[in-house]
Amino acid sequence: MGTNRAYAALSAIALSACSSPAEVGDDVGVDTGGAFTAEGLRSQTGEYEFDYSWPSEAAAIPVLRDLMRSRAEAEKAALDEDSSESRSDAEEFGYPFRSYTRETKWEVAADTPRLLWLSATSSFYTGGAHGNSEFDALVWDRDAGQALAPLGLFVSADALESALREPYCEGLLAAQEEQRGDAVVIEGDMFAGCPALSELVLSGSSRDGVAINGLTLLAAPYVAGSFAEGSYKIAVPVTGRILETVKPEYLEAFAILD
Numbered sequence: 001m002g003t004n005r006a007y008a009a010l011s012a013i014a015l016s017a018c019s020s021p022a023e024v025g026d027d028v029g030v031d032t033g034g035a036f037t038a039e040g041l042r043s044q045t046g047e048y049e050f051d052y053s054w055p056s057e058a059a060a061i062p063v064l065r066d067l068m069r070s071r072a073e074a075e076k077a078a079l080d081e082d083s084s085e086s087r088s089d090a091e092e093f094g095y096p097f098r099s100y101t102r103e104t105k106w107e108v109a110a111d112t113p114r115l116l117w118l119s120a121t122s123s124f125y126t127g128g129a130h131g132n133s134e135f136d137a138l139v140w141d142r143d144a145g146q147a148l149a150p151l152g153l154f155v156s157a158d159a160l161e162s163a164l165r166e167p168y169c170e171g172l173l174a175a176q177e178e179q180r181g182d183a184v185v186i187e188g189d190m191f192a193g194c195p196a197l198s199e200l201v202l203s204g205s206s207r208d209g210v211a212i213n214g215l216t217l218l219a220a221p222y223v224a225g226s227f228a229e230g231s232y233k234i235a236v237p238v239t240g241r242i243l244e245t246v247k248p249e250y251l252e253a254f255a256i257l258d
Contacts (some may be wrong), residue, residue, distance in 0.1 A: 034076070036069060036072075038056075038059045038065075039053055039054055039055065039056060039058075039059045040052055040053035040054060040072070041053075041069070041072040041073070041076065043076060045080075045083075046099070047080075047083040047084060047086075047087050047097075047099060047100060048079050048080070048083040048099055048100040048101060048102070049099065049100075049101045049102075049103075050075070050076050050079055050101075050102050050103075051102075051103040051104070051105075052068075052071070052072035052075060052076070052102075052103075052104045053104070053105050053106065054068040054106040054118070055106060055107055055108050055118070057108050057111060057116060058106065058116070058118060058140070061116075061140065063145065063146075063147075064116075064140050064147060067147055068106065072104075075102065075104060079100060079102050082100065082126065083099070083100040083126075086100070086126070086127055097127070098125075098127040100124070100125060100126050100127065101123075101124060101125045101131070102122065102123070102124040102125075103122065103123050103124070104120055104121070104122040104136075105120060105121055105122075106118050106119070106120040107119060107120070107121075109137070109203045109204055109205060109216070110203075110204040110205050110206040110212055111206070111209060112206050112209060112210060112211055112212060112253060113142070113210070114141065114142055114143055114250075114252070114253040115139055115140065115141060115142070115153075115204070115212060115250075115253050116139070116140040116142065117137070117138075117139050117140075117150070117203060117204040117205075117206075117212070118137065118138055118139070118140070119135065119136070119137045119201070119203040119216075119218070120135065120136040120137065121133060121134075121135060122134050122135070122136065130227070132220075132221055132222075132227070133220060133221060133231065134220045135201035135203075135218040135220055135231070136201060137149075137150050137201050137202060137203045137218070138150070139152070139153060139204070150201075150202040150203070150204070151202065152247075153246060153247060153250045153253075154245045154246055154247060155245055155246070155247055156245070157197055157198070159244075159245040160197065160242070160245045161196070161197040162245075163239070163241040163242045163244065163245050164197075164215065164217075164236050164241075164242055165194070165197075167236045167237075167239075168194070168217050168234055168236050169194035171234040171235070171236065172194055172217075172219075172224060172232060172234050173194070175232055175234060176224070176225060176229075176232070179225065179229050179230075179232075180225075180229065194224075195219060195223050195224050197217075199219070199223050200217045200218060200219055200223070201217070201218040201220075202215060202216075202217060202218075203215070203216040203217075203218055204216065205235065207257060210255070211252075211253055211254055211255035212238065212253055212254045212255070213237065213238045213254070213255050213256065213257045214235055214236065214237050214238060214257075215235070215236045215237075215238065215242070216233055216234065216235045216236070217233075217234050217236065218231065218232075218233050219231060219232040219233075219234075237256070237257060238254055238255065238256050238257070239256065240256065242254075243256065
């Protein structure tokens with residue numbers, strides 16, 4: 001896109017006298033945003049719209065805020081590269097270019113004295129028939145002053161999966177039946193079974209704000225059902241079997257609800 005970039009730069013100069021920055025960005029792909037705020041990064045060009053945000057609880061922790069910023073920059077760079085390549089292909093092969101979008105929103109899933117559990121939903125469109133979404137999660141350990149993947153709280157993924165698989169699959173089946181109604185799922189269909197923990201995103205919950213007493217397993221579209229079914233979020237209470245899979249150093253951060 002070297003020639004196009006040169007043309008875009010000249011056009012931007014010519015247009016700047018009579019066009020707003022947003023209008024210039026829409027026309028030639030000039031980034032009109034990209035400045036960080038305390039709780040996010042938003043950017044719009046002629047090739048994409050990007051929005052990445054995190055809650056004030058994360059913004060209040062400098063190291064965690066910097067991690068969020070780093071992730072936002074990485075996602076924005078990937079979107080910039082992908083959308084630019086797509087626009088170049090559209091120009092080369094003569095088909096319409098459809099602007100990309102990506103929005104990632106982090107929220108507090110559980111906030112306890114020891115752990116701040118965050119989960120994220122990302123919605124994106126890359127020029128196809130429809131957009132899609134995906135999930136992410138991380139845990140901030142206040143005592144250690146570090147972020148870790150949710151599975152880092154447990155002795156092993158296999159142990160946790162064994163402890164929660166039965167209640168999770170029962171909850172998922174009930175949700176699938178409610179969502180699908182009278183639709184028939186043929187045995188052997190790719191969405192007929194229960195997805196493995198490795199296909200899911202693990203989030204947490206706390207009713208009392210003191211300890212983690214629930215887990216939520218997040219399945220993006222196409223993981224536990226068709227796109228039309230959307231995502232599935234299945235809550236599982238912390239049980240004795242689940243407590244047995246928690247690493248000793250985090251055991252006091254979990255509890256069974258009375």
